[in-house]
Amino acid sequence: MKTLAVVVTTPPYSHLTISALTYVEAALVAGINVIGVFFYQDGAMHANKDISIASDEYQAIEHWQRLNKEYQLPLHICITAAEKRGIACDSIDNDQVNEAFTVSGLGELVELTTKAARLVQF
Amino acid sequence: MKTLAVVVTTPPYSHLTISALTYVEAALVAGINVIGVFFYQDGAMHANKDISIASDEYQAIEHWQRLNKEYQLPLHICITAAEKRGIACDSIDNDQVNEAFTVSGLGELVELTTKAARLVQF
Amino acid sequence: MSTLHLVRQSAFATNDFAQCLSVLDHQDSIVLMDDGCYNLKHSLMDSLIKRVDGTLSINVITRHAQARAIEISAAVQHIEMSDVVELTFNHTKVITWQ
Amino acid sequence: MSTLHLVRQSAFATNDFAQCLSVLDHQDSIVLMDDGCYNLKHSLMDSLIKRVDGTLSINVITRHAQARAIEISAAVQHIEMSDVVELTFNHTKVITWQ
Amino acid sequence: MTSSYTQEKNDLPPSNGLAIINSKAPFSSNHGKDALDVALIFGSFEQKVSLFFQGDGVYQLIADQDARLVSIKDYLKTFSAFEFYDIEDIYVCQQSLVNRQLEEKFHIGDVQVLSSIEFGLALNRHQHVLRF
Amino acid sequence: MTSSYTQEKNDLPPSNGLAIINSKAPFSSNHGKDALDVALIFGSFEQKVSLFFQGDGVYQLIADQDARLVSIKDYLKTFSAFEFYDIEDIYVCQQSLVNRQLEEKFHIGDVQVLSSIEFGLALNRHQHVLRF
Numbered sequence: 001m002k003t004l005a006v007v008v009t010t011p012p013y014s015h016l017t018i019s020a021l022t023y024v025e026a027a028l029v030a031g032i033n034v035i036g037v038f039f040y041q042d043g044a045m046h047a048n049k050d051i052s053i054a055s056d057e058y059q060a061i062e063h064w065q066r067l068n069k070e071y072q073l074p075l076h077i078c079i080t081a082a083e084k085r086g087i088a089c090d091s092i093d094n095d096q097v098n099e100a101f102t103v104s105g106l107g108e109l110v111e112l113t114t115k116a117a118r119l120v121q122f
Numbered sequence: 123m124k125t126l127a128v129v130v131t132t133p134p135y136s137h138l139t140i141s142a143l144t145y146v147e148a149a150l151v152a153g154i155n156v157i158g159v160f161f162y163q164d165g166a167m168h169a170n171k172d173i174s175i176a177s178d179e180y181q182a183i184e185h186w187q188r189l190n191k192e193y194q195l196p197l198h199i200c201i202t203a204a205e206k207r208g209i210a211c212d213s214i215d216n217d218q219v220n221e222a223f224t225v226s227g228l229g230e231l232v233e234l235t236t237k238a239a240r241l242v243q244f
Numbered sequence: 245m246s247t248l249h250l251v252r253q254s255a256f257a258t259n260d261f262a263q264c265l266s267v268l269d270h271q272d273s274i275v276l277m278d279d280g281c282y283n284l285k286h287s288l289m290d291s292l293i294k295r296v297d298g299t300l301s302i303n304v305i306t307r308h309a310q311a312r313a314i315e316i317s318a319a320v321q322h323i324e325m326s327d328v329v330e331l332t333f334n335h336t337k338v339i340t341w342q
Numbered sequence: 343m344s345t346l347h348l349v350r351q352s353a354f355a356t357n358d359f360a361q362c363l364s365v366l367d368h369q370d371s372i373v374l375m376d377d378g379c380y381n382l383k384h385s386l387m388d389s390l391i392k393r394v395d396g397t398l399s400i401n402v403i404t405r406h407a408q409a410r411a412i413e414i415s416a417a418v419q420h421i422e423m424s425d426v427v428e429l430t431f432n433h434t435k436v437i438t439w440q
Numbered sequence: 441m442t443s444s445y446t447q448e449k450n451d452l453p454p455s456n457g458l459a460i461i462n463s464k465a466p467f468s469s470n471h472g473k474d475a476l477d478v479a480l481i482f483g484s485f486e487q488k489v490s491l492f493f494q495g496d497g498v499y500q501l502i503a504d505q506d507a508r509l510v511s512i513k514d515y516l517k518t519f520s521a522f523e524f525y526d527i528e529d530i531y532v533c534q535q536s537l538v539n540r541q542l543e544e545k546f547h548i549g550d551v552q553v554l555s556s557i558e559f560g561l562a563l564n565r566h567q568h569v570l571r572f
Numbered sequence: 573m574t575s576s577y578t579q580e581k582n583d584l585p586p587s588n589g590l591a592i593i594n595s596k597a598p599f600s601s602n603h604g605k606d607a608l609d610v611a612l613i614f615g616s617f618e619q620k621v622s623l624f625f626q627g628d629g630v631y632q633l634i635a636d637q638d639a640r641l642v643s644i645k646d647y648l649k650t651f652s653a654f655e656f657y658d659i660e661d662i663y664v665c666q667q668s669l670v671n672r673q674l675e676e677k678f679h680i681g682d683v684q685v686l687s688s689i690e691f692g693l694a695l696n697r698h699q700h701v702l703r704f
Binding site for chain 4: 461463494535556559560564565566567568569571
Binding site for chain 4: 600644
């Protein structure tokens with residue numbers, strides 16, 4: 001089984017994120033076991049529920065949610081990166097965090113990296 | 123009277139913002155009439171109340187608040203840029219927006235630019 | 245031990261592509277994507293193409309180049325994102341230059 | 343009609359300083375700040391210093407260079423941020439290269 | 441779409457308007473769109489604004505691009521609104537085009553191709569400058 | 573702090589660890605600190621991690637810097653913890669140093685200065701690569 005972990009460091013309003021999404025979806029379609037996507041640096045902003053992108057622009061967050069639902073793709077955001085960028089993660093209900101995303105520490109990146117045959121950064 | 127408007131496009135967790143702050147404070151101390159700071163692009167993230175920067179790091183937002191209080195320095199954030207970055211600005215009480223900042227449109231940048239003798243971008 | 249290099253930045257704007265080329269091995273592959281497509285017209289490309297000897301391969305994502313109105317030269321392979329997935333596992337590791 | 347150029351990026355990493363130099367006028371002033379301080383050691387600097395003829399002035403923010411352990415050459419002025427404020431009004435406009 | 445830059449124009453007084461320098465390629469970042477938004481708001485307030493394209497920014501002007509191929513909303517199409525907003529001064533750096541092996545073939549009309557010196561002089565006639 | 577790179581090391585099997593390439597100067601962005609956080613977490617999980625410094629990233633290693641002069645918390649000081657975390661493979665690109673007129677004078681010990689070819693070979697011995 002081919003295993004893949006992906007690190008995303010670009011924010012949801014960057015068009016570079018579209019390539020990350022296209023790549024991950026192509027991997028899933030090809031039957032690759034994508035064991036998780038780790039959102040680090042500006043990538044953590046993906047989990048902010050209050051982000052509002054003009055409706056005629058590419059909706060990166062919705063597409064990640066879709067992949068999470070359709071393929072049970074694990075989406076991790078780095079808590080330190082998220083808090084630095086205004087996503088309150090410390091409350092019990094984490095009501096500012098998009099429910100498709102799991103609030104994780106960098107330890108999760110270690111897990112993904114040691115388990116995956118390939119690590120790809122976007 | 124020397125008038126100055128400043129545009130800040132770097133986020134609060136970028137060290138580049140420290141230079142913007144140092145410059146604006148030096149201008150205020152020199153008696154320059156700083157008619158306003160306009161936070162555009164990633165600069166808009168300054169107004170996010172939920173941002174949490176490690177306590178031993180430079181607290182850019184607190185310093186902007188201080189300049190706002192001590193010098194009545196107007197701080198404007200661009201609403202479109204803010205909403206793209208997860209700051210909910212559409213509610214009546216804007217409870218996610220730091221009270222030192224005014225939610226403005228790009229029209230405010232036009233105002234500042236036409237009124238100021240100098241426009242400086244950071 | 246071969247590397248897949250994902251090149252996402254314009255060499256006209258930043259130094260990243262030059263850094264990529266400095267560690268390039270003869271068994272490696274390059275994929276030009278996003279603004280990396282602009283590098284097809286950069287002088288660094290000319291010397292690179294001379295190094296292509298049957299093992300080193302240079303690829304560009306067709307849609308990324310087309311979107312930018314960049315003519316694709318015959319010296320490079322036109323690929324899709326699904327090919328990048330395949331290349332990922334045909335090489336032992338991936339480095340992204342962004 | 344003179345311009346104050348605030349240079350904030352390393353010319354070793356990006357093309358911005360080169361773009362600044364291409365529009366530089368003989369009455370202008372340059373301030374190297376933040377990562378722009380690294381440009382003191384860049385080859386673009388050598389040709390620039392030759393152009394300094396009494397009107398064009400090159401400045402570096404002392405603390406920004408010191409923090410980076412960059413030796414300041416005698417060909418440039420050491421200044422503080424308060425001097426940048428003064429320079430702002432000694433020129434008719436400011437362009438920031440970042 | 442002409443490389444001439446008349447002496448008459450050089451003698452004009454400062455235009456007291458805003459110059460926006462576009463330095464980034466169109467699709468990978470938001471800089472181009474953010475600069476466009478600023479230009480259009482200045483236009484709609486009837487404030488003078490001129491657009492400069494330099495470095496990778498010149499890619500924003502090149503003909504036959506299609507952002508939709510990479511799922512991006514094609515903000516370059518909005519450049520055709522410049523006329524409506526009386527944004528008439530659009531300058532592109534010739535050296536940047538040459539370096540990138542680009543022809544002077546643009547998706548909007550009335551682009552003035554300038555040498556580096558002319559580009560600097562044109563920039564100099566403005567009161568304020570923003571760069572994206 | 574030696575430029576030698578022994579044949580013995582080149583014959584080692586793939587280390588199966590993570591290589592982190594540092595490509596950004598230390599003070600203007602968070603990339604250096606973000607890369608450091610990743611390195612230390614790998615170290616604390618006893619996973620093999622090697623650090624590579626290339627391009628403007630080499631500035632992160634240079635001696636006598638003082639971030640406090642520009643009000644920045646000096647994360648470079650934490651580099652001294654590498655030993656504690658058994659992070660022993662620290663490589664710097666010689667060509668990047670030469671281009672920037674930098675001496676091989678670093679604020680931590682055991683930095684190996686490598687030619688571009690050696691740098692590429694060392695990189696190649698790792699299973700995964702992240703670049704900041």
